[in-house]
Amino acid sequence: MQPFKGILYKLIAVICFIVMQSLIKAASDHVPPGETVFFRSFFALPVILAWLAWRHELSTGLRVKAPMSHVWRGLIGTTSMGCGFAGLAFLPLPEVTALGYAMPLLTVIFAGMFLHEQVGVYRLSAVGLGLIGVLVVLEPRVTALNGTLKAEEAIGAILVLVGAMSGALAQVHIRNMVRLEATSAIVFWFTMTSTVLSLATIPFGWVMPGGKEALWLIGAGLLGGVGQIFLTACYRFADASVVAPFDYASMIFALGIGYVVFAEVPSGQMLVGAAIIVAAGVFIILRERHLGLQRARAQAAKTP
Structure with a gap:
């Protein structure tokens, strides 16, 4: 094991994904989410194939043992991606990032429901705390307690939460898939299926992106592919429990990019809610490490 190298790779993956989201957000004013999913997936394919x-794993990456499991993975994962991208058009980048942290919390719940994992009082308490943090972030967007309620922001918040819920379901499904399927096959066929599924959104209003928008979207796809490679590679050098907390470094990058690029100033309430969610997530990671739960292969196949 080389934990420092694993952490470095994880941070590179986090940076790739947050910059990818920033590029998609920049194009989201004119390009519909289904089209952004296509660019994200299609232009990641050559990177993943290369x-x-x-790694001499091309044949492994193309080989499947349970085709329908990849179909379900594609449907759930593409829904998660599309909802998350749609939410970027309505909400600030740091807020989307904070709400996205609900995914590992929901994964714990769904793992208990569908995989019959034992979820003790400590992890349940941490999940409850994290969901309180989600409500703290969410409250200004879905209530009129502050005197205003914007429908677009409420829709954006709901979309991001649906994306987080779908992502959690996908992660639970991947935990089942890794018993039969190679990580490379899960990564490749998800990228293929999300590319194909995104084409079904053409009737809902695709547009011809302008020069800058096309470059942003192509760049998002390439960065998504590079980020996926580093995400998968980091688990070869360090345990999942070592590198998982560095997912939350994305908030630092999201705050910086949101402020500098999009002139987004986070509210104190959003920061408090995000801190609660991060604390709950880190506790769950440490608890899973204590319990010896194996998540590395499933995490490596995850597509943020």
Whole structure:
């Protein structure tokens, strides 16, 4: 094991994904979410194929043992991606990032429901605390307690939460898939299926992106592919419990990019809610490490 290298790779993956989201947000004013999913997936394919070829895993990446499991993974994961991208058009980048942290909390719940994992009082308490943090972040967007209620922001918050819920379901499904399927196959076929599924949104109003928008979207796809490679690679050098907390470094990058690029100033309430969610997430990671739960292969196949 080389934990420092694993942490470095995880941070590179986090940076790739947050910059990818920033590029998608920049294009989201004119480009519908289904089209952004297509660009994110299609232009990640050559990066992933090149990586598999370089690792001599091309045949492994193309081979499947349970085809329908990949279909379900594609449907759930594409829904998660599309909802998350749609939410970027309505909410600030740091807020989308904070609400996205609900995914590992919901994964604990769904793992208990569908995989019959034992979820003790400590993890349940942490999940409850984290969900309180989600409500703290969410409250200004879905209530009129502050005197205003904007429908677009409420829709954006709901979309991001649906995306987090779908992502949690996908993660639970992946935990089942890794018993039969290679990580490379899960990554490749998800990218393929999300590319194909995104084409079904053409009737809902695709547009011809302008020059800058096209570059942003292509860049998002390439960064998504590079980020996926580093995410998968980091688990070869360090345990999941070591690198998982560095997911939350994305908030630092989101705050910086949101302020500098989009002139987004986070509210104190959003920061408090995000801190509660992060604290709950880190506690769950430490608890899972104590319990010896194995998540590395499932995490490596996850597509943020």
